[in-house]
Amino acid sequence: MTKPPSPPASASAPLPAPVQPPVFGRALCAMVTPFTSSGGLDLDGAQRLADRLVSRGCDGLVLSGTTGESPTTSDTEKADLVRAVREAVGERASIVTGVGTFDTRHTVELTSDAEKAGADGVLVVGPYYSLPPQDALEAHFRDVADASGLPVMLYDIPGRTGVRIEPDTLIRLAEHPRIVAVKDCSADFLGAQKVLARTALAYYAGCDEHNLALYAVGAAGYVSTVANVAPERMRAVLDAFDAGDTAEAARLQRRTVELVEAMMASGLPGAVTAKALLDDMGLPAGAVRPPLRPAGRDTVAGLRAVHERLTA
Template sequence: MTTATPPFPPSPPGAPTPAPPDARDRAAVFGRALCAMVTPFTRSGALDLDGAQRLADRLVSAGCDGLVLSGTTGESPTTSDAEKAELVTAVREAVGDRASIVAGVGTSDTRHTVALARAAEQAGADGALVVSPYYSRPPQDAVEAHLREVADASGLPVMLYDIPGRTGTRIEPDTVLRLAEHPRIVAVKDCSYDFLGAQKVLAQTELAYYAGCDEHNLALYAVGAAGYVSTVANVVPERLRAVLDAFDAGDTAGAARQQRRATELVEAMMAKGLPGAVTAKALLGDLGLPSGPVRAPLRPADRKTVVELRAVHDRLAA
């Protein structure tokens, strides 16, 4: 298991030269530019490990220094425990030590989550992404106890995943502040849309904060976040990495310009009523890249949507 910060891959051609490493690098325990990678399937719906390896290699080569597997975009609710472990093993084989691998292990059952965390560690993950328990809507003391038990269960560093729009339960900022005292709870993926709460945690802890909503990538980075965990990076990894590189090089106006340029694609993929797994797979498939179908209950994007997504993508890529 690798726990040290992985080396950052070189920036894409033409990107500004990043500033020398500083305290932000030490905080970015899993890297800066992380992709919430889709889980490729074959046409019949089976796990496509070869496709996953090819996609992972492409993402890392294009600027991602971390991959988050079996998260929301990775369709974790519809992959089996065995498939999750196989995916980690295959992607580790493909990327080696060029990027960190954070494995989604969150479920609504503490015992199940503990088992997944241990399996992810054995499969070669560098960290565990743990969402608050969903559906049962436990109070904050129960959420905290759940997350501590998972962090205690393996040697993996833990990234908390705060996404109340899907789970129905926040990991409240005060709860995060208490959890930050745990030696293995080291990071947060923030999909709370609570910018004030995020800044409060950034101001009072050493946690590595990651924007989990692409429209917040630069905003959170500018106030001290470690980077992002991005769905949109599945299709334009180099474009999103360029935002961070420009900011690190002191070109804040350029970073803002790059972020604004990506807005149309972020909106098309994430705010048009379809889950990111659907839009990301639709675009990847249209680009001839590994993706495959989504698993039910998700349904694939219709052709009209795919054409619209591709047009937005091509305008950004031009």
């Protein structure tokens, strides 16, 4: 009797595990914090802006980060902002809020406040100014992660903090059950890939020019400042890549470059340029708080022209 042919090895191989959705979503906006004409927190404006961003493709909002002018908002304002945005978007989007300071005790207090206010996670920047060594940095993040039940997104932005969260430190921190994500502004593409290869951390590009590059090597998505004014255009890059059209994804990413450069590499902080464009579009933003200063008329006109070319 002829023996039937053996099935190919792949037929008996275990099916791959289903891909889990990113913990905070893919397309996250680093939302500005709207202020009133008198300089107070504009909670109504924040709700309207948050609703618009979610309706136009953002599946997560990062509040009180760099673009959200966190150094100039009070602890009470940070918590009030979370509550207001949660009321506006409900469960349609994740809410991650910045709690990082140069003081571990204060950061722990803000983390507890964020949990009570209804945040889905916290963004924790490296302690700035004091330049802690890596072992102290690691202890800081572990203390914060131990302080609540919220998942933690680490924020690696050495250009502002003066200290890098080294890849080996990130790999060790990934062992903590509540340290689940990284917002990467390190510009270290090799280091990012090293962490991606050795951990399950959800990586988010924190610089818009890196959105597609990091996504292509396994990142979860982005935390975008430019998404404040062009949420659909930023998300379209990821959608094209996920659809398997990598050439279209690259084309769409290149289309954003002029606006990314105008907003993020013009010598002005992203909070200034994003608010200038939002105000010009008639959307909630308001002025920036000192020491930042609003963009000048010529800068606004230039931003408007670039934005119109992208969204035409």
